[in-house]
Amino acid sequence: xxxxxxxxxxxxxxxxGPLRATVQDLxxxxxxxxxxxxxxxxxxxxxxxxxxxxxxxxxxxxxxEVWRTEQPGSTAAQVMQARVSVERAVxxxxxxxxxxxxxxxxxxxxCGTATHTAPDDPVPWICLLALSVLDxxxxxxxxxxxxxxxxLPPGPWGLLAEADKRxxxxxxxxxxxLQFLHSRRRGSRGALxxxxxxxxxxxxxxxxxxxxxxxxxxxxxxxYRRERGQERALDLHWVAEDAARDAERxxxxxxxxxxxxxxSLTDLNHLAHALWGALRFAAAGPVFQAIGxxxxxQPWMYRTREPDDRAAAEELFTRARVRCLSxxxxx
Numbered sequence: 001x002x003x004x005x006x007x008x009x010x011x012x013x014x015x016x017g018p019l020r021a022t023v024q025d026l027x028x029x030x031x032x033x034x035x036x037x038x039x040x041x042x043x044x045x046x047x048x049x050x051x052x053x054x055x056x057x058x059x060x061x062x063x064x065e066v067w068r069t070e071q072p073g074s075t076a077a078q079v080m081q082a083r084v085s086v087e088r089a090v091x092x093x094x095x096x097x098x099x100x101x102x103x104x105x106x107x108x109x110x111c112g113t114a115t116h117t118a119p120d121d122p123v124p125w126i127c128l129l130a131l132s133v134l135d136x137x138x139x140x141x142x143x144x145x146x147x148x149x150x151x152l153p154p155g156p157w158g159l160l161a162e163a164d165k166r167x168x169x170x171x172x173x174x175x176x177x178l179q180f181l182h183s184r185r186r187g188s189r190g191a192l193x194x195x196x197x198x199x200x201x202x203x204x205x206x207x208x209x210x211x212x213x214x215x216x217x218x219x220x221x222x223x224y225r226r227e228r229g230q231e232r233a234l235d236l237h238w239v240a241e242d243a244a245r246d247a248e249r250x251x252x253x254x255x256x257x258x259x260x261x262x263x264s265l266t267d268l269n270h271l272a273h274a275l276w277g278a279l280r281f282a283a284a285g286p287v288f289q290a291i292g293x294x295x296x297x298q299p300w301m302y303r304t305r306e307p308d309d310r311a312a313a314e315e316l317f318t319r320a321r322v323r324c325l326s327x328x329x330x331x
Contacts, residue, residue: 008295008317010310012053014265015294019050023057031063038076044122044167045262051123052172055083059091075118082107082114086127093134104134122166122173125159129176132156133183143180151197155180171211171264174202178215182222192226195219203249209257216246217270221299225307238277247274251283260290269296269317273303276320285328288321 013019018037025033034054041047058064064084068077085107092100108131114124128142135143138154145157156177163173181198184191199215206212224237237243250271255263268291275284300320301313 006293006318006321008314008321009293010297011294012056015261015292016050019053022054026054026057026061026063029061029063031058031067034058034063034080035067035071035074035076038080044170047121048123048126048167048170048172049264051080051083055080055087059084059087075121078110078117079114079121079123082110082124082127085110086130089134090130100134104131107131120166122163122170125163125166126170126173126176129156129159129163129173129180132159132176132180136183149201151194152201153181153184153194155184169206169210169212171267174212174215175218178218192219192223195222203253206253208253209259211254211258211264211267213254214250214264214267214270217250217267217274220246220274221270221302225302238274239279243274244278244280247271247278247280251275251287255287255290263290265291265294266296266298270299272320272324273299276324281324281327282330283328284320284324288324289328291321 011020011023013023018040022033022037025031037050038047038054041050055064058080064077064080067074068081071077085103089100089103089107091097092103097103107127111124111127111131114121114127118124132143132155138144142158143156144154146154147157148161160173160177163170167173178195178198181191181195184194196216196219199219202212203215220237220243227237250267254267255271268287272284272287272291275281275287295314295317297310297313300317301307301310303316304312306312
């Protein structure tokens with residue numbers, strides 16, 4: 001176990017060493033390693049995760065456009081064009097930028113092109129799902145499709161089905177659907193109830209080892225965030241029976257079955273946080289070990305005095321880590 005000088009690190013690539021190196025190249029203005037990394041990526045979960053991280057880094061530059069100019073026949077470059085276009089549109093929407101509509105249209109067109117260029121790829125459909133949050137009034141018919149189960153609202157279910165058809169139980173696809181549901185009705189309590197129904201529905205059909213078993217942890221954090229419950233460490237919100245049950249299911253149905261190399265760092269942090277909050281310190285120990293030196297500010301930042309205080313989130317993570325690793329060692 002690292003000593004008292006241990007400091008957690010946040011990096012969007014987490015444990016993915018090749019992705020970390022590529023992110024460094026992108027930040028230095030070099031695109032070739034991005035093309036090489038994606039050419040070597042052979043499974044859809046890794047492809048989805050890597051394209052998402054790379055797009056977040058590349059969206060503020062013209063590197064993907066340069067790549068497309070240099071390699072106009074590259075399917076990966078076309079998919080990345082859809083990725084960065086969506087990233088730009090979503091950021092503009094979040095900031096209420098006057099160019100949001102223009103960027104949304106460009107992203108929608110790039111996604112449509114990518115669905116034809118890469119017909120077997122789930123990412124273009126995931127990108128369309130990501131754009132659904134911009135349609136706040138659900139004016140587009142594809143965002144008002146009848147749901148596949150009871151207690152679920154109309155939404156972009158056809159887009160989710162297209163992604164699911166190409167990569168069943170794709171983590172990002174279901175998280176994008178959850179983001180859409182969280183954004184409905186301007187964040188009302190009814191929208192949160194619909195989101196809870198969705199994550200229970202999704203987790204209920206997912207196979208052992210699927211990251212969808214961690215989805216309920218996100219709605220619990222979202223509910224806590226909306227109730228402005230900062231500083232109420234280890235309160236009833238986290239030790240309640242249903243909260244402990246969600247944490248236990250994620251531990252047993254996802255963490256203990258999943259390939260360690262495929263676990264999402266964000267999911268690991270949400271699980272460690274949920275187990276710690278439920279006073280399951282020893283059970284959280286192995287999860288903190290799996291996190292290693294990397295952490296994500298969310299959900300820890302929502303348990304601090306100021307949710308935007310990254311230093312406080314890091315400190316809280318470190319304290320929880322020490323407590324849980326000690327309990328696991330002594331247990």
